Structures are given as structure tokens and as C-alpha cells.
Amino acid sequence: xxxxxxxxxxxxxxxxxxxxxxxxxxxxxxxxxxxxxxxxxxxxxxxxxxxxxxxxxxxxxxxxxxxxxxxxxxxxxxxxxxxxxxxxxxxxxxxxxxxxxxxxxxxxxxxxxxxxxxxxxxxxxxxxxxxxxxxxxxxxxxxxxxxxxxxxxxxxxxxxxxxxxxxxxxxxxxxxxxxxxxxxxxxxxxxxxxxxxxxxxxxxxxxxxxxxxxxxxxxxxxxxxxxxxxxxxxxxxxxxxxxxxxxxxxxxxxxxxxxxxxxxxxxxxxxxxxxxxxxxxxxxxxxxxxxxxxxxxxxxxxxxxxxxxxxxxxxxxxxxxxxxxxxxxxxxxxxxxxxxxxxxxxxxxxxxxxxxxxxxxxxxxxxxxxxxxxxxxxxxxxxxxxxxxxxxxxxxxxxxxxxxxxxxxxxxxxxxxxxxxxxxxxxxxxxxxxxxxxxxxxxxxxxxxxxxxxxxxxxxxxxxxxxxxxxxxxxxxxxxxxxxxxxxxxxxxxxxxxxxxxxxxxxxxxxxxxxxxxxxxxxxxxxxxxxxxx
Numbered sequence: 001x002x003x004x005x006x007x008x009x010x011x012x013x014x015x016x017x018x019x020x021x022x023x024x025x026x027x028x029x030x031x032x033x034x035x036x037x038x039x040x041x042x043x044x045x046x047x048x049x050x051x052x053x054x055x056x057x058x059x060x061x062x063x064x065x066x067x068x069x070x071x072x073x074x075x076x077x078x079x080x081x082x083x084x085x086x087x088x089x090x091x092x093x094x095x096x097x098x099x100x101x102x103x104x105x106x107x108x109x110x111x112x113x114x115x116x117x118x119x120x121x122x123x124x125x126x127x128x129x130x131x132x133x134x135x136x137x138x139x140x141x142x143x144x145x146x147x148x149x150x151x152x153x154x155x156x157x158x159x160x161x162x163x164x165x166x167x168x169x170x171x172x173x174x175x176x177x178x179x180x181x182x183x184x185x186x187x188x189x190x191x192x193x194x195x196x197x198x199x200x201x202x203x204x205x206x207x208x209x210x211x212x213x214x215x216x217x218x219x220x221x222x223x224x225x226x227x228x229x230x231x232x233x234x235x236x237x238x239x240x241x242x243x244x245x246x247x248x249x250x251x252x253x254x255x256x257x258x259x260x261x262x263x264x265x266x267x268x269x270x271x272x273x274x275x276x277x278x279x280x281x282x283x284x285x286x287x288x289x290x291x292x293x294x295x296x297x298x299x300x301x302x303x304x305x306x307x308x309x310x311x312x313x314x315x316x317x318x319x320x321x322x323x324x325x326x327x328x329x330x331x332x333x334x335x336x337x338x339x340x341x342x343x344x345x346x347x348x349x350x351x352x353x354x355x356x357x358x359x360x361x362x363x364x365x366x367x368x369x370x371x372x373x374x375x376x377x378x379x380x381x382x383x384x385x386x387x388x389x390x391x392x393x394x395x396x397x398x399x400x401x402x403x404x405x406x407x408x409x410x411x412x413x414x415x416x417x418x419x420x421x422x423x424x425x426x427x428x429x430x431x432x433x434x435x436x437x438x439x440x441x442x443x444x445x446x447x448x449x450x451x452x453x454x455x456x457x458x459x460x461x462x463x464x465x466x467x468x469x470x471x472x473x474x475x476x477x478x479x480x481x482x483x484x485x486x487x488x489x490x491x492x493x494x495x496x497x498x499x500x501x502x503x504x505x506x507x508x509x510x511x512x513x514x515x516x517x518x519x520x521x522x523x524x525x526x527x528x529x530x531x532x533x534x
Contacts, residue, residue, distance in 0.1 A: 051063050093159075159473055213227050255508055290459045301356065325503075468485075506523045
């Protein structure tokens, strides 16, 4: 494989999780059987299994079993071949040529080739389709099938994150024939080239897959080149934490993900269960204050809010020491994370927070809530994902802490479409979220206005910040690029556009019969090599 340069290596603090050991490790892998996974899919009633149109992490964890990617992200954060055998990059970094495997078939029998890849790229960048994955391709403006298995890609300007982004589930390769056949219904009729093919679903409840017998093109990181060992793979949406754990303990499922902190000790102490976990590459979960909405357009008031919040106490109470509190917008293992640089950069000070509100004319009323000119100091929090990752538990504690200084926080849980409408209109004070990603360019897609998608919970309009993020996306010298991202993260924190809360360790609890399951470099589960012991 020839490239103009290699991506910078990281001293990764998290690696692909190996299958757990013990006496079962001596057994040879077996074929057959059905593995059932209980996952925290929140109270989402509609599964959208279209990789180009879903930023919802629980669905993207399922995508990896259905869809393959053009390249694979290795544990050291370099990029290796997958459906692309090799690639060349022009000296000006505006032209890529991908040479593709010639033996790959979609689940519907159609062939993966340059024309199919062109169809996928063109769909993502088509403004009439407006896919959520558009930002992943950055300044890609054109594609050309140069030969049956060779695709040229043209960019308007250099874009350093491109290869890493191509390893993401958000750019999984979808059958063009299926998109033509199903149209917008492709999200409920997914067709990829992955190790498992879709057989059916029950809306909001479960997704059923079966082994793809033709699979011969696993990524270069896999130890299994041929078809999956399992006959069937079923994902059951079980949003309630205790129910998910109980289903695992009773043997109704063999895998449960996102086990909450209060159950981790039970999992670890059980001789019949194992826990694997790894940091998810993403923006750390944060609270985003809307700086375009009064009175929170005043940076002093945003700082006062942060001074009133004791993040260490919240993370300790909710996650019981199982997760670290976050200081920066980017997870620690991601290239250019400012986690170490920003650690200890601020501390809670409720008295100072109260003094700021007082100096701005916000006085406590008879009910203890501050008011000014007849207006109550309220902070409306909106969300659509329930208590996934115990996020509402976090917000409840934030509400209690803010109440002590006279700020009333209200919590509204709305359906996805209603929330999107409010976000587009800027009709909210504060929200929370995280975005999984493989490269710090995710900050541009969150904070630069022209790059945000319609699901963004961020309303920041900051030319200085956006300029830093645009320059970083073009920069290919690692240290210079890192310096730009460090400056950007410090500005995000200094201006209180985000209040980072916790660093997510994605986890899987497995029964003793579940073998060969790994978590990849992104922090997502892979079931291609999974098998069930006797």
C-alpha cells in the first residue's frame, strides 16, 4: 500500500479487548448457535439502520455486523486496508485513488465495485439527500470510477481526517441496489457486505441477523477471514439497566452492554460472567449551554453556571468510581485531546457563582429562585434519549446543585422529531450529548456553524473557534495540528460552550459461553469472530 504519509501514532491507553480467558480459552472455536445481545438503545421506537443517516451510537454498534468499511482503524490509530486494498494520495492532498477488492458481494448478490463505492460517496455528499454523514467526507466534491475496481476522489482542499473517517461505521458501504429498491426505507431494510445479513426486526424491540455464508473479506485486523461462526445474532433493545443485567444473569441473553456502575461489582465477582471495556473515541459527554439565548449569551453567566456545578461529586455519586470525570471536549485516547492540559483548570465555587449572578442583577425571590425584571432565572434542559449512560442521573444532580444558588433547572424529555425542531429553532437553554468519532475533526462538525448537522445540540457562533478548526482539518503536520486542537479545546472550555462531565468506558458483560467477542479501536463491539462454547 502506498501513501504520501502515515498518520501519526498514539500511545493508546485503550486497546482492542481480547476474548476473556480462563479454562474456556483452551477450547477450539465452534460454529453454530444464536448469540443474543441486550443493548441500551434508549426509548427509540424506530430503528434507523442506515449508516449514512444515523448518529445514534447504539445503532452504529449494530452496523459493524451488517456493513463493512473502506479501511480499518488499527489499535495504534493507523489505518489499514479493508474493502480498499490500497490507496494513493496526490502531493497536493486533493486527489485520492482507491484500489478495491474484486471479490466482495453485497447481501443482495450485487457486486461491490468502483461504481458502488461512487454511489455511496455521491449519496453522502448530495445536498438533496442531506445525510448526517456528510461532515465525515469534509471537502470531497467529486468521484470518478477510473476502472471497474478503482475510484478517484477529488477534494476542494486538503482534509487530513479523511482516511480515519472512512473507517467509521457512519461511512459503512450500503448496497446501491437496495437504496434504489427501498428508498427512505433502507433504514429498516439494511443491506451491506458485512459478516451478518439482516433478516428482520420488531420496531424498537429487536434486530435479527444471520450469518453471511459468502463472507471472505474481513478487515486486516481480524483473525478470521471467512464467514462468522455464529448462525444468528440478535440484538434486543433493553433500555432499563437492571432488566438488562437480569436478562444476562438468567441466561436469556449472553451479552449485555453499558452495564451501569451499581452492577459492575456483581458482574466482576460472578464466576459465570466477565466484563470487557474500553474507552470510546468520542467527544466526552458534556452539557452545552445555548450562547445565543438570553441570558446565557453573557459569558459571565455561563461561567457562573459552571462554578455552581461540582463535576467530581456528580461523577463519583453516579458512576461510583467506574468512570473518570472529563476536563476536555475530546476523550483522552483521541489524538490531540487536551485532557491533561485542561485537568484542574477550574474548580467549583458556589459562592463566586452567586456573587456573579448578584452583580448582574439576578436577586433571589421569595421561592429562592433568582429573578430580574420579573423574569425567573430558569434553565430548560431538553433531551430525547432517556437515561442512557445514566445521563439523566447526572442532570438531576446538576439540578440540585444549581438550585442551591437560585437557578431553576427544568428537564424536558421529548421525542426525537420534536427535539430536532427545538434545536433548529434554538429553543432551549441547555442540552447534553456526545458524538463518537475517530479524529478530533469532530469538533469542527460540532462547533463550526457551516459543518453542523440538524441534530446538533450546539448553537455556538464563534469565528475564532471555527477558524482554528478549519485550519486543523487542513493541517498534515502532526504537532502543528495538535497545537491547533489544543487551542480550540481551551477556547471551548474558557468560553463555557461546553461543560465536560465524564469519559465513557464502553463495556460488555458476557456470559461464560460467549467467546471471541472483541471491542475495536473505535470502542465498538465486533461479533464476526464470536462463538458459543458448550
